[in-house]
Amino acid sequence: xxKYSDTIDLYDDQGKxxxxxxxxxxxSPLVNPGTQxxxxxxxxxxxxxxxxxxxxxxxxxxxxxxxxxxxELDLDIVKQAGSIKDRMFKMLQVVDGxxxxxxxxxxxxxxxxxxxxxxxxxxxxxxxTTTNVAACATQAIIDEFNIGMFDASTVKAAIWGxxxxxxxxxxxxVASILSIPQNNEGLGYALRNVPANHAVMITNKxxxxxxxxxxxxxxxxxxxxxxxxxxxxxxxxLGYAYQGLNANNLVYDIVKKNGQTGTVGTVVQxxxxxxxxxxxxxxxxxxxxxxxxxxxxxxxxWNAYAAAGTLAATMVNCGAGRxxxxxxxxxxxxxxxxxxxxxxPGCDYGRVMGVAVGFSFFSHSIYGGGGPGTFNGNHVVTxxxxxxxxxxxxxxxxLDAGTQMFSPESTSKIYQDTFGQFDEFAKPIQNIIAGA
Numbered sequence: 001x002x003k004y005s006d007t008i009d010l011y012d013d014q015g016k017x018x019x020x021x022x023x024x025x026x027x028s029p030l031v032n033p034g035t036q037x038x039x040x041x042x043x044x045x046x047x048x049x050x051x052x053x054x055x056x057x058x059x060x061x062x063x064x065x066x067x068x069x070x071x072e073l074d075l076d077i078v079k080q081a082g083s084i085k086d087r088m089f090k091m092l093q094v095v096d097g098x099x100x101x102x103x104x105x106x107x108x109x110x111x112x113x114x115x116x117x118x119x120x121x122x123x124x125x126x127x128x129t130t131t132n133v134a135a136c137a138t139q140a141i142i143d144e145f146n147i148g149m150f151d152a153s154t155v156k157a158a159i160w161g162x163x164x165x166x167x168x169x170x171x172x173x174v175a176s177i178l179s180i181p182q183n184n185e186g187l188g189y190a191l192r193n194v195p196a197n198h199a200v201m202i203t204n205k206x207x208x209x210x211x212x213x214x215x216x217x218x219x220x221x222x223x224x225x226x227x228x229x230x231x232x233x234x235x236x237x238l239g240y241a242y243q244g245l246n247a248n249n250l251v252y253d254i255v256k257k258n259g260q261t262g263t264v265g266t267v268v269q270x271x272x273x274x275x276x277x278x279x280x281x282x283x284x285x286x287x288x289x290x291x292x293x294x295x296x297x298x299x300x301x302w303n304a305y306a307a308a309g310t311l312a313a314t315m316v317n318c319g320a321g322r323x324x325x326x327x328x329x330x331x332x333x334x335x336x337x338x339x340x341x342x343x344x345p346g347c348d349y350g351r352v353m354g355v356a357v358g359f360s361f362f363s364h365s366i367y368g369g370g371g372p373g374t375f376n377g378n379h380v381v382t383x384x385x386x387x388x389x390x391x392x393x394x395x396x397x398x399l400d401a402g403t404q405m406f407s408p409e410s411t412s413k414i415y416q417d418t419f420g421q422f423d424e425f426a427k428p429i430q431n432i433i434a435g436a
């Protein structure tokens with residue numbers, strides 16, 4: 001028996017119907033095998049930049065900003081990538097036939113490594129992935145080139161970066177989608193600590209897929225931090241369905257309708273019209289001025305429509321200008337207009353508007369700290385919305401044509417070259433639909 005009476009139709013990023021009448025709980029991170037595989041791979045996978053290690057050792061530029069003259073090593077690491085990969089595999093593997101996996105990419109310049117489940121099970125945190133991949137890469141290179149005891153530390157520094165002088169492997173050669181646990185500013189924030197630019201590059205700048213990927217991480221994070229239990233579970237799942245997974249083609253339809261000549265204001269009109277048509281809201285009392293207050297019997301479903309509308313408005317506005325910078329003002333003023341139009345709360349009951357105010361200041365206003373793509377759901381200004389702000393930021397950055405100080409290519413290219421080569425990451429919509 002279904003946990004919730006809600007059913008949804010699931011569409012892909014091209015607006016094509018894939019599955020009809022899917023019960024709401026089938027998209028839950030607790031249930032959906034596609035989502036669980038995505039999260040599992042996220043925790044267990046790390047990339048090793050062998051090309052970067054080779055270049056660092058040749059110049060002595062190891063760590064974050066250090067260059068140590070006299071410690072250069074001229075090693076053909078990329079040329080020997082196959083042998084290094086085999087050595088690493090033997091060390092990472094726990095038992096024959098387990099799910100250890102290493103794939104060589106970019107002509108041997110990159111290795112994408114998945115640790116076996118046994119290592120994750122025996123660990124307290126997902127640190128186990130980066131530490132073991134880094135350790136095995138270090139040992140494999142030392143063994144491959146018969147590095148002596150006085151140069152082994154140089155190889156280690158090229159891979160591990162400035163750790164342990166820094167908490168993370170700053171300047172190192174091992175990359176994970178997840179930041180280190182010490183950078184998570186609250187309980188359960190690990191999956192929300194993924195920058196928008198990472199999602200953009202992993203999904204090859206597909207706005208729908210990028211927003212779906214970050215929505216999946218964000219909503220799985222809401223479950224992890226205990227914010228999706230009891231009555232809150234349905235609220236989060238509805239928002240995830242309609243905003244992140246384009247349920248009932250709501251986002252796609254509104255973007256298509258407003259894509260040519262629309263504005264943030266016309267998207268407000270479209271979402272209100274659709275909500276009326278679908279009987280999510282209805283006209284209520286009329287004020288002395290003639291203003292009509294709308295009512296809803298299902299505020300959770302209304303919030304899902306508001307979330308979908310917020311994403312659609314972002315795509316229309318930032319897509320028209322090809323600039324990510326407008327995302328903060330879109331998050332703010334779409335919901336401000338929506339509240340004035342209906343008398344109902346905006347997306348996430350006002351919290352997306354709260355995110356927008358601080359976000360505009362920190363991302364590109366007088367503070368001028370960077371660009372929208374460097375932000376994540378763990379950041380002090382973008383964390384307040386319960387998973388509904390970051391998907392819009394990812395979409396805006398996917399549609400951007402180079403206005404950011406820190407472009408996706410400059411911050412996250414390795415994620416495209418590694419994680420982005422696999423459909424589980426590059427096409428999350430299709431994989432989650434398949435698991436529904």
